[in-house]
Amino acid sequence: MKLYVSCVVIFQMCILKHLSARDFSRISPTCTSADCVKATGEILHYIDEDVNPCDDFYEFACGTFLNNVQLKKEPLINVETIMRDNYLSRIRVMMQEPILHNDSNSMIMAKKMHEACMNSKSSENGLKLVKDTLRQIGGWAVLEGDDWDDSYFHWVSASYLLRKLGFPYEYLVIISVSERSDESDQVLLKIDTPWRCISVDTPEEEELLYNHMVEIAIAFGADADTARSEYADVINFIKDLMGLDNHFQGDDISDDDATTAYLTISELQEKFPDIAWLELLEGILEPVVKMNVDQTVLIKDMSYLYNLQDVLSNTTERVLNNFISWRMIIEHSNVLTNDIAEISRKFYKLLNKHIIVPTLPPINKMCSAIVESVFSLSLQAAYVQRFISQNARDDAMDMVENIVKEFVEEINELHWMDDETRIGAIDRLANLSSYVAYPDAMLDADLIEERYLGYQISEDNLLASILSVNYHKVNSLFNKLNKDDNDIDEVEINEKYTTYGIVYYLASDNSITVPHRMLQDVVYNEDRPKYLNYGSLGSFIGHQIFHSVFEGSPIRQESEYYNWISPETHEAYQKKLDCVAENYESFYVPEIDKYVNSTNTKEEDIADIAGVQLAYKAYKEWIDRNGKEKKLPRLDYTPKQLFWISSAIRFCSKGSPEAIEKSVRHSYQSLKRFRVLGALRNSKHFSKDFHCPAESMMNLNRKCEIW
Numbered sequence: 001m002k003l004y005v006s007c008v009v010i011f012q013m014c015i016l017k018h019l020s021a022r023d024f025s026r027i028s029p030t031c032t033s034a035d036c037v038k039a040t041g042e043i044l045h046y047i048d049e050d051v052n053p054c055d056d057f058y059e060f061a062c063g064t065f066l067n068n069v070q071l072k073k074e075p076l077i078n079v080e081t082i083m084r085d086n087y088l089s090r091i092r093v094m095m096q097e098p099i100l101h102n103d104s105n106s107m108i109m110a111k112k113m114h115e116a117c118m119n120s121k122s123s124e125n126g127l128k129l130v131k132d133t134l135r136q137i138g139g140w141a142v143l144e145g146d147d148w149d150d151s152y153f154h155w156v157s158a159s160y161l162l163r164k165l166g167f168p169y170e171y172l173v174i175i176s177v178s179e180r181s182d183e184s185d186q187v188l189l190k191i192d193t194p195w196r197c198i199s200v201d202t203p204e205e206e207e208l209l210y211n212h213m214v215e216i217a218i219a220f221g222a223d224a225d226t227a228r229s230e231y232a233d234v235i236n237f238i239k240d241l242m243g244l245d246n247h248f249q250g251d252d253i254s255d256d257d258a259t260t261a262y263l264t265i266s267e268l269q270e271k272f273p274d275i276a277w278l279e280l281l282e283g284i285l286e287p288v289v290k291m292n293v294d295q296t297v298l299i300k301d302m303s304y305l306y307n308l309q310d311v312l313s314n315t316t317e318r319v320l321n322n323f324i325s326w327r328m329i330i331e332h333s334n335v336l337t338n339d340i341a342e343i344s345r346k347f348y349k350l351l352n353k354h355i356i357v358p359t360l361p362p363i364n365k366m367c368s369a370i371v372e373s374v375f376s377l378s379l380q381a382a383y384v385q386r387f388i389s390q391n392a393r394d395d396a397m398d399m400v401e402n403i404v405k406e407f408v409e410e411i412n413e414l415h416w417m418d419d420e421t422r423i424g425a426i427d428r429l430a431n432l433s434s435y436v437a438y439p440d441a442m443l444d445a446d447l448i449e450e451r452y453l454g455y456q457i458s459e460d461n462l463l464a465s466i467l468s469v470n471y472h473k474v475n476s477l478f479n480k481l482n483k484d485d486n487d488i489d490e491v492e493i494n495e496k497y498t499t500y501g502i503v504y505y506l507a508s509d510n511s512i513t514v515p516h517r518m519l520q521d522v523v524y525n526e527d528r529p530k531y532l533n534y535g536s537l538g539s540f541i542g543h544q545i546f547h548s549v550f551e552g553s554p555i556r557q558e559s560e561y562y563n564w565i566s567p568e569t570h571e572a573y574q575k576k577l578d579c580v581a582e583n584y585e586s587f588y589v590p591e592i593d594k595y596v597n598s599t600n601t602k603e604e605d606i607a608d609i610a611g612v613q614l615a616y617k618a619y620k621e622w623i624d625r626n627g628k629e630k631k632l633p634r635l636d637y638t639p640k641q642l643f644w645i646s647s648a649i650r651f652c653s654k655g656s657p658e659a660i661e662k663s664v665r666h667s668y669q670s671l672k673r674f675r676v677l678g679a680l681r682n683s684k685h686f687s688k689d690f691h692c693p694a695e696s697m698m699n700l701n702r703k704c705e706i707w
Contacts, residue, residue, distance in 0.1 A: 028638070031630035035527040040632045042522055043642075046649045054692035054699065058676040061648035069654050078653030078672060079522055084501055087517045090387065091379050092368040104445060106378035106452040110371050117367035117462045123337045126463030130329060130336065131220075137161055140325045141318045142222045142230045150317040156276050158324055160283025163474065166467025168331045170194055171324055172241075172308060175284050177480045178298045179508075187480050188262075189281070189289075192300040200239050205351065210235050212347040213326050219340055220329075233319050234326070240311045261302050266293040271302075274309050288478040335370070335462050370462070374469045376498045380516065381448050384438045388516045392526040393437035396514055399534065399618070400434045403542050406618040410707050411549070416572035424564040425549045432548055433511040435496050437519060442497065451476075503537075505544040505552075507561035512544050523650055529629045531639040534619035535612075535646030542618075543604075543611030550610075552603050552668075577602045579704040580609065583682065587674045589664060591657040596664070596674060604669045608679040610706050612647050616685055619643060640689045648676045 048063025059066075069077050095114040103111070116122050134140045138153030155172065163169040174192040200206040210231060217227040269277045282291045299305065312320075329336075333344040372379055411417065411425050441447055454475075456468040501517040514537070518524060524537045550573060551562045565573075584598040584605055598605060623629070629639050637645065651672035655663070663671055670678065680686045680698060687699035695701055 029630045030633050031529060032633055033527070035525060036529065036630075036632055038521075039525070039528045039532060040634050043632070043635060043645060043649065046652055047645065053690050054687075054696045056677070057644075057648055057680050057686075057690075057698050058651075058673045061645055061676065062652035062673075065649075065652045066654055071654060071656055075659040076653065076655040078655075079650050080502065083517060083520050083523065086520060087383075087501070088365070088368055088372065091372050091383065092364065094379065094382055094386075095368060095371055096364075104378065104449060106375055106449055106455075107382060109452065109455055109457045110375040110378060112457045112459055113374065113462070113465050114367050114371045116457070116459050116465060117335075117370060118363060119460050119462075121460050122462045123335065125458075125461040126332070127336050127340070129461065129463055129467075130332070133162070133165055133167065133328070134325055136165070137324075138321065140220070140222075141321045142217045142227055142325075143220060145223065145226055148318070148321075150321070153317050153321050155312075155317075155320045155324060156280045157283070158321075159280060160286075162324075162328060163284050164286075164471070166469070166471040167328050168470075169284070171327050172312075173305075175281065177477055186296075187483070188296055188298045189285075189481060190298040190300065191268075191305070193304045200235065200242055206235060206239075208347060208350050209238070212343065215343045215347075216326060216329055216333075216340070217322075219343060230318070230322055231326075233316075234323050237311075237315055237319050237323060240315075241308075259302060261299045262296055263299055264294050264296055265291065268297055268299070269293070272305055272309050274313055275305075285478050285481075288475050289481050332463055332466065334366075335466065367462075370466070374466070375452070377442070377448055377451055380438070380498055381442050381445075384442060384516050388437055388519055389526065392519050392524070395526050395533075396519060396524070396537065397434065397436045399538055400436060400512065400514065400541055400545075402618040402622060403538060403545055403614050404429055404432060406614050406621065407542075407545055407549075410614070410617075414707065416576075417569050418566050421564070421566045421569040428510060428548055428564075429545075431510060432545070433509065435511060435513040437514065437516045438497055503540040503544050505547045507547070507551075507558040510548060510561075512541070512548070514541065529632070529639065529642070530622055530626075531619060531629060531643040532646040534615050534622070535643040536650045538615030538618060539612040539647045539650065541611070542614035543607045545614065546607045546610040550603075550607070552607065576704065576706060577606060580606045580678075580682075583700075583704050584670060584674060584678050587670075587677070589660065589671065591660045592664060594664065596670065598670065600668050601670045605675070605678055606704070606706065608670075608675050609682050609704060612679050613683055613685065613707070615647070616643060616683075638689070640685075644680060644686055644689060648680070651676050 044064070046063075046065040047061055048059060048067070051060040051063050053060040071077060074081070095111055097111070099108055099111055134143075137158040138150075139148055141148040141150075141153075159169045159171070171194060174190075174194050176190050176192065178188045178190040200209060213231040213234060214224070214227045217231065218224055263271070265278055265281065278291065278293060281297075285291055329340070330344055333340050335341075408426055408429055411422055411429075414422065417425070452472075454468075454472050456465070458464040496511075496513055497515050499515075500513070501515055503512070503514050503518055505512050518537060518540070519526075522536065523540070524533050526533075551558060581598040581602040584596050584601070587596040588594075589596065631637065631639060632642060635642070653672040660671065663669075669675065677698075681700050682703045682705075684703065686692075687696075690698070692699035
């Protein structure tokens with residue numbers, strides 16, 4: 001009898017040993033809940049089972065999606081854009097609902113603003129408002145020709161008048177508020193160089209910009225010859241302005257003057273006497289802050305101000321007026337009449353000919369996007385109450401915590417990290433702040449309403465509403481100067497959850513944010529098996545948590561937050577990066593007939609490799625605590641295999657050749673197909689779970705090992 005039992009056991013073990021993963025999945029328990037059935041349907045929407053997963057896992061995981069999706073007018077469609085559109089669709093439905101008796105005041109304003117945007121008279125009324133504003137700042141020189149009187153215009157007074165009316169005003173200098181730093185523990189007024197939002201680097205760009213300015217002026221009624229003559233002078237001014245960083249290096253400027261400085265307004269006026277600083281700052285900050293000459297201001301670039309003063313001294317008020325008037329118009333051209341909007345769209349299309357500039361979206365979509373950007377806190381508070389449960393938030397928070405714990409364990413075993421750096425890394429993870437789904441403050445109706453006090457929403461003028469919003473937002477910014485150092489701005493904390501629609505890490509405050517928009521199907525569903533959630537959302541989280549210890553793309557300029565890493569560990573990490581760069585250089589992009597240059601992407605590539613492995617190991621730990629999960633119906637894959645499938649589906653993406661080329665040239669992340677292939681073929685766990693033969697595409701002999 002004992003011999004019989006032993007034979008049976010041995011026979012069963014032999015059978016199990018030779019069962020494939022697919023055979024094994026057929027005899028595993030199956031989840032038959034509605035959410036599991038739904039998850040199966042979603043996966044079948046993406047995967048192509050005719051592709052061998054060991055030959056090309058991206059084509060296997062995304063093949064059906066790639067074959068079926070049609071780009072039409074969109075240059076790019078992927079899981080992120082689908083989630084974005086789904087989110088905005090839900091927001092749009094809420095905005096288009098009738099005003100209800102229990103709607104908050106901010107929700108009522110959002111619905112009215114959406115209605116105003118849909119109003120056919122709105123753009124005409126907005127155009128009239130622009131023309132009235134031009135008269136208020138002293139007229140538009142190119143329209144009035146020889147009748148224009150420059151004594152009624154000065155760029156300083158025009159700047160603070162535009163600020164009071166809600167228009168952008170930072171065309172020559174940016175006036176904002178500093179963050180606390182090691183140099184100053186105070187929040188200070190900050191003067192910085194303006195964003196370089198226009199470019200005249202090439203003759204082609206210069207001609208495009210010139211033609212655009214002339215077209216805008218003519219559309220407003222300017223004489224064509226006058227417009228061409230006067231905007232030639234504006235082009236020369238812009239070239240001078242854009243060249244301040246490199247060709248205005250005066251002999252009188254010391255090295256110290258070229259750096260950041262802390263000056264009182266009195267000292268600022270003394271150094272730059274040709275600019276009426278007190279008048280400018282008083283006008284901009286009114287009515288929020290009372291300025292005086294003894295207040296300290298942070299100057300981010302002294303050399304820029306020296307050179308700006310020099311350029312302004314050689315520029316007429318007429319040129320400055322034409323420049324500021326044009327800038328004021330194009331900032332809001334998309335909400336003016338169709339002819340003005342089309343001029344700007346044509347300009348951006350020609351300027352960015354390497355990408356597809358979409359045609360103007362349907363009016364309801366455009367209006368929803370505009371209103372959502374204004375009333376984001378109010379609408380997102382309504383969104384989370386309707387679509388995000390407390391259980392989902394708690395579950396996502398647990399996921400972050402579990403992945404952090406796994407990272408700590410890996411760091412403790414990391415042989416190429418020295419002990420001093422190890423202590424610093426573990427301390428950084430111990431002090432990592434996590435913001436998941438939404439804060440409790442987002443459900444505080446009174447706090448949300450306080451954010452929108454004073455907003456004036458017009459029912460037939462979208463631009464007027466936008467300007468009212470801008471005015472109050474700038475007031476809120478400058479009000480930081482009045483707050484006590486210990487004040488906690490709950491609105492700012494709320495906005496941390498709404499800044500981006502993706503999981504992101506900020507080195508400046510060592511925080512990871514998982515916005516509620518990420519808690520959508522494909523990436524997350526609280527009622528489906530955990531292996532799907534860890535594979536998708538967990539891998540996003542793992543990627544970003546990796547950046548808490550190892551720096552992301554140098555483009556972010558965050559090196560100051562990683563200066564605790566020893567030279568020895570830094571050198572060892574660079575070798576890991578070199579392996580990744582060499583590994584990814586074999587990827588070929590047929591759409592543009594080029595191989596990948598991973599120099600700009602290796603920091604993000606290694607985070608992909610590490611992130612999915614952290615999520616995988618965290619899921620295995622979850623299994624150890626909670627037990628194995630059931631497989632999905634109709635799919636002959638094990639839970640571990642479904643983890644990898646879920647991790648790949650989040651990157652399914654179809655783009656036009658132009659969009660792909662733009663991404664290859666300018667993105668600090670690899671194309672999504674290579675983010676899948678690169679991360680998984682460097683994982684021994686993946687190749688083991690899918691039984692990929694040695695030296696197959698998805699099972700490299702020489703893997704880039706991180707742990």
